[in-house]
Structures are given as C-alpha cells and as structure tokens.
Amino acid sequence: MIREIGKYFIFLGHLFTNRESFKTYYKLVLEESITIGIGSVLLVALVSTFMGAVTTVQTAANMVSALIPDYVISQVVREMTILELAPTIIAVIYAGKVGSSMSGQLGTMKITEQVDALEVMGINSISYLVLPKIIASMLMYPMLVIIAGVCALMGGYLAGTIADIITPNDYVYGIRFSFNDFFVTFALIKSVVFAFLVASISSFKGYYTHGGALEVGVSSTQAVTNSVIAVLVADYLLAQLLLG
Amino acid sequence: MIKFEHISKSFADRQVLNDVSGVLEKGKPNLIIGASGTGKSVLLKCLVGLVRPDSGHVYYDDRDFYNADRDQVIEIRREIGMLFQGGALFDSKNVEQNVRFPLDILTKMPYDEKQDRVNFCLKRVGLENVNKKMPSEISGGMKKRVGIARAIVNNPKYLYCDEPNSGLDPQTSIVIDELIDELSEEFDMTTVIVTHDMNSVMGIGEKILFIYKGKKLWEGTKNDITHSGVKELDDFVFANKVMNSLRGK
Numbered sequence: 001m002i003r004e005i006g007k008y009f010i011f012l013g014h015l016f017t018n019r020e021s022f023k024t025y026y027k028l029v030l031e032e033s034i035t036i037g038i039g040s041v042l043l044v045a046l047v048s049t050f051m052g053a054v055t056t057v058q059t060a061a062n063m064v065s066a067l068i069p070d071y072v073i074s075q076v077v078r079e080m081t082i083l084e085l086a087p088t089i090i091a092v093i094y095a096g097k098v099g100s101s102m103s104g105q106l107g108t109m110k111i112t113e114q115v116d117a118l119e120v121m122g123i124n125s126i127s128y129l130v131l132p133k134i135i136a137s138m139l140m141y142p143m144l145v146i147i148a149g150v151c152a153l154m155g156g157y158l159a160g161t162i163a164d165i166i167t168p169n170d171y172v173y174g175i176r177f178s179f180n181d182f183f184v185t186f187a188l189i190k191s192v193v194f195a196f197l198v199a200s201i202s203s204f205k206g207y208y209t210h211g212g213a214l215e216v217g218v219s220s221t222q223a224v225t226n227s228v229i230a231v232l233v234a235d236y237l238l239a240q241l242l243l244g
Numbered sequence: 245m246i247k248f249e250h251i252s253k254s255f256a257d258r259q260v261l262n263d264v265s266g267v268l269e270k271g272k273p274n275l276i277i278g279a280s281g282t283g284k285s286v287l288l289k290c291l292v293g294l295v296r297p298d299s300g301h302v303y304y305d306d307r308d309f310y311n312a313d314r315d316q317v318i319e320i321r322r323e324i325g326m327l328f329q330g331g332a333l334f335d336s337k338n339v340e341q342n343v344r345f346p347l348d349i350l351t352k353m354p355y356d357e358k359q360d361r362v363n364f365c366l367k368r369v370g371l372e373n374v375n376k377k378m379p380s381e382i383s384g385g386m387k388k389r390v391g392i393a394r395a396i397v398n399n400p401k402y403l404y405c406d407e408p409n410s411g412l413d414p415q416t417s418i419v420i421d422e423l424i425d426e427l428s429e430e431f432d433m434t435t436v437i438v439t440h441d442m443n444s445v446m447g448i449g450e451k452i453l454f455i456y457k458g459k460k461l462w463e464g465t466k467n468d469i470t471h472s473g474v475k476e477l478d479d480f481v482f483a484n485k486v487m488n489s490l491r492g493k
Contacts, residue, residue, distance in 0.1 A: 112335075114333075120293075122319075
C-alpha cells in the first residue's frame with residue numbers, strides 16, 4: 001500500500017514535467033469539461049432533487065414535538081444539503097460515473113498501446129492525458145455541487161409543499177434563518193478537493209492498467225472504491241480542519 | 245543508423261534479454277525475428293525507450309539515448325515513427341485527425357500545410373476518401389496503413405514496426421511489407437521491423453537479426469538465412485511448411 005501511495009505521488013509529479021503548449025491543454029480541458037460537466041448535470045440534478053425531497057419528508061417525520069417550529073425542517077435540509085449531501089454524496093456518485101469512465105478510458109488506451117504511441121512521439125502521456133481531466137474536474141465539480149445544492153433545496157420545497165408538510169413561507173424562512181455563509185465556502189472547498197481526488201485517483205488506476213479487458217474492469221472498480229474512500233477520509237479531515 | 249550494445253533486461257527473476265548487441269542500418273528494413281516469447285518485442289521497446297534496459301546502450305546516430313538529457317531524449321523521440329501491432333490509433337479521433345496528430349502537437353505548421361501533408365501520407369499508403377472515418381469503421385489492414393501514415397507524417401529518421409503483419413491475410417501482409425520497404429528507401433529511414441512472419445523475412449529481409457531465448461544467435465540477410473548452420477534458426481525457418489518443402493532444393 002505504501003508503495004502504491006508513493007507511485008501515486010510520483011504519478012502526480014509527472015503531471016507537471018515536459019508539458020505541451022497552453023493551447024493544447026486549453027482545447028483538451030474544454031473537451032473534458034463538456035464530457036464531465038454537461039454529461040453529469042442530469043444525473044446530479046435528478047439525484048439531488050430526490051435527496052432534498054426525501055430529506056424534507058424524513059426530517060418532518062422525525063419532528064414529533066409541537067414545540068419545534070416547522071421552519072426547522074427546511075433549516076435542517078439546508079444544513080444537510082450544503083454541508084454533506086451536495087458535496088460528499090454527489091462526490092460518491094461522481095466517482096461512480098466520471099471516475100470509472102476516466103479509468104476505463106485510460107485503461108483501454110493503455111492496453112491498446114495508445115499511451116505507448118504518445119510516449120514514442122515524445123509526448124508526456126501522463127501530462128497530456130491526465131492533467132486536462134484533473135483541471136476540468138476541478139472546474140466542473142464545484143459547479144455540479146452548486147447545481148446539486150439548488151436542486152436539493154428545490155426538491156425539498158416541492159416535496160414539503162405538495163405533501164402539505166410545510167408552508168412555502170415557512171420553508172423559505174427556514175432556508176434563510178441563521179444562515180452561515182461560510183458553509184457554502186466550506187462546501188466549495190470540499191468540492192475542489194474531492195474533484196481532484198476522484199480525477200487523479202481514477203486516472204492513476206486507469207493509467208497503470210496492464211493486461212486486457214478484464215483488468216480494465218478491475219481498474220475501474222478500484223478507481224471508484226479508492227476514490228470513495230479518499231473522499232470520505234478527506235471529508236472528515238476537512239471538517240475537522242475547517243469546522244472543528 | 246541505430247546501434248545497441250550489451251542490452252540486458254529482466255522482469256522479476258526472468259531474464260528476457262541477455263547481452264544483445266547489433267547495428268541497424270539506414271535506408272533498408274532491418275528485421276528482428278524470432279519465435280514468440282524470445283524477447284524481440286522487449287528489445288524493440290528498449291530501443292524506443294518504452295522499457296528501460298537493466299544495462300546497455302542505444303545510440304541514435306552516435307547520440308546515447310539512455311545517457312542523454314531530457315531535451316535530447318525528447319528530440320530523439322520526435323525523430324521516431326512507430327507502427328504498433330494493433331495500429332494504436334486514437335479511438336476518439338478520425339483517420340485524418342489521427343494522422344495529423346503528431347503535426348498538431350509537435351509542430352507549428354499552418355493548418356493547410358498540415359492538411360496537405362496528411363493527404364499526401366494517406367495517399368502514399370494507398371488510402372483515399374477515408375479521412376473522416378473513425379478507426380472502428382475501417383478494416384485491420386486499413387488501420388495498419390493509417391498507422392504507417394501517422395508514423396511517417398512527421399518525416400521520421402527512424403521507423404519502428406512491431407509485428408506489422410499480425411492479424412492480416414497473406415496478400416495484405418505482402419502489400420504492407422512492400423509499402424514499408426518502399427518507404428524506408430524513399431524517405432531514407434532506418435527501419436526496424438519485429439516479426440515472426442517468414443513471408444516478410446524472405447520478402448524484405450535485407451538485414452536480419454535472429455533472437456533466441458533473449459540472445460542474438462545470428463545476423464545476416466534473407467539470402468543466407470536458409471544455410472546459416474544455426475540449428476535454432478533452422479528450426480524457426482523450416483517450421484513454415486512452404487519453407488520446409490523447399491529445404492532440399
């Protein structure tokens with residue numbers, strides 16, 4: 001394991017050596033951003049809308065005391081969404097969708113000698129293939145988290161008002177009540193770190209694939225598993241560091 | 245000219261190459277032959293720098309590849325074109341983009357000039373009207389031709405071909421061999437071909453290196469391969485039924 005971690009850091013070091021022109025990266029980052037960002041919007045919006053809706057219904061179900069005002073429901077939904085659901089749970093889904101795709105793509109390129117073809121041309125394949133993915137991920141994932149947050153709060157609003165759990169006014173009041181804007185900053189810091197971890201770990205796993213189609217599948221699975229573990233550890237460390 | 249000296253390479257406790265040396269000449273195809281698993285592909289990878297040998301030197305026109313600084317290694321690599329066994333075309337790019345790729349990345353050529361060069365190379369390998377096709381839409385033989393076009397597009401000084409005939413029918417194999425032979429002469433490249441195809445050996449084997457169990461056992465031309473006096477080489481050459489039928493003649 002220590003060997004693997006060391007290899008990962010050497011891999012990260014290669015990202016910044018013998019790079020190509022800025023123009024080359026600009027195009028690649030743009031292409032990756034479209035694949036990563038636009039391609040994930042629908043899934044993220046769908047998942048987060050339902051997450052918000054379910055959180056509202058379940059929070060309301062647990063509010064058994066008449067002394068607790070209704071707007072607390074949306075306050076709880078807001079804190080859960082901003083602090084955990086939007087950045088972290090979506091990161092798990094992001095690892096499953098984008099991480100496995102990155103790993104599969106690089107793994108296939110590796111076993112079909114496309115990576116070797118780049119190396120023979122004198123191109124640093126790690127920098128050329130992986131750096132744009134990491135930059136695009138760090139640019140797009142925070143945007144997905146913002147979309148997820150908005151959709152979750154909207155989902156909560158819809159579920160709460162349609163099922164008559166909470167009035168629209170109470171919901172909006174709860175969303176705005178004692179709002180700490182640092183939590184949004186915190187969520188965005190987390191999203192950048194998670195995006196880096198998912199993209200770099202998935203690329204690392206894909207890049208070092210050896211063998212055939214079976215190994216590409218194994219790499220993709222490992223990419224998702226390792227990314228999720230890294231995200232959860234980073235989540236705890238960041239919470240301790242920035243909120244503790 | 246490419247010269248390699250005392251190349252050795254082991255993977256774990258298995259020695260794949262054992263003190264292999266040789267000279268690969270300019271303007272003609274140099275064939276590295278041997279049975280599967282003898283280390284010829286590893287030797288090729290050591291020559292292009294995809295696998296670092298445990299010991300030994302590789303010289304590209306007197307430039308020591310493994311002792312050169314990073315810039316010189318990149319400079320040498322940019323003088324190399326390589327045809328991979330499966331073509332190694334980029335799946336996400338069409339034929340034209342694949343061939344243009346080295347020019348896009350490694351040169352500052354204007355777009356029209358690049359396009360002319362791409363069309364010239366595709367025409368030279370006998371491919372026309374396939375510019376916009378994706379690699380998944382073309383046949384194995386066409387993939388090899390596109391691979392050759394991509395390998396020569398940047399005017400390389402050294403051309404490497406790893407099993408150029410694998411997966412091709414005998415007729416297409418001959419066409420590919422002849423194409424590589426013609427291109428070597430036309431562009432004055434040092435061409436290195438790794439193969440175990442006896443048709444290629446007898447067709448374009450101007451210079452042949454026979455590798456057996458990680459060692460170079462024999463060096464010569466197609467004219468003297470049948471009477472080398474090396475048992476291992478005879479076993480390899482006459483394993484082919486056609487060659488065997490000609491043995492006594």
